Amino acid sequence: MHALNESAENYLETILILSKKLPVVRSVDIANELGFKKSSVSVAMKNLRTKEHITVTDAGFIYLTDSGREIAEMIYERHQLLSSWLTFLGVPADIAVEDACKIEHVISKESFDAIKRHVKR
Numbered sequence: 001m002h003a004l005n006e007s008a009e010n011y012l013e014t015i016l017i018l019s020k021k022l023p024v025v026r027s028v029d030i031a032n033e034l035g036f037k038k039s040s041v042s043v044a045m046k047n048l049r050t051k052e053h054i055t056v057t058d059a060g061f062i063y064l065t066d067s068g069r070e071i072a073e074m075i076y077e078r079h080q081l082l083s084s085w086l087t088f089l090g091v092p093a094d095i096a097v098e099d100a101c102k103i104e105h106v107i108s109k110e111s112f113d114a115i116k117r118h119v120k121r
Contacts, residue, residue, distance in 0.1 A: 008051075009075045013076050015054065015062055015064055018030065019064070025063075027045055052067060082099075
């Protein structure tokens with residue numbers, strides 16, 4: 001798996017989340033969701049397409065490839081588990097979500113797996 005920067009991981013996670021609630025995902029949907037300019041999203045989509053993490057149809061519909069989905073699901077799982085765990089520990093929900101967003105990109109697989117095992121007990 002290619003090492004991706006935090007921004008690329010966030011885009012993949014956003015595409016995954018949007019694909020769960022929209023029939024198709026377009027750049028404009030991603031821009032609206034993240035509060036970014038459409039031009040910024042277009043540059044990011046071009047990079048993700050080059051790395052073969054997404055495909056984009058002629059109509060502008062964005063789909064995750066297998067590698068893109070794998071990364072998106074990993075980040076999404078980390079986000080969900082870390083934010084719910086922090087909330088459980090008494091951190092206010094808005095701060096827990098914000099902190100989970102930061103942690104999900106920098107935590108090692110080993111540390112995340114250890115937390116996951118602990119939480120599942």
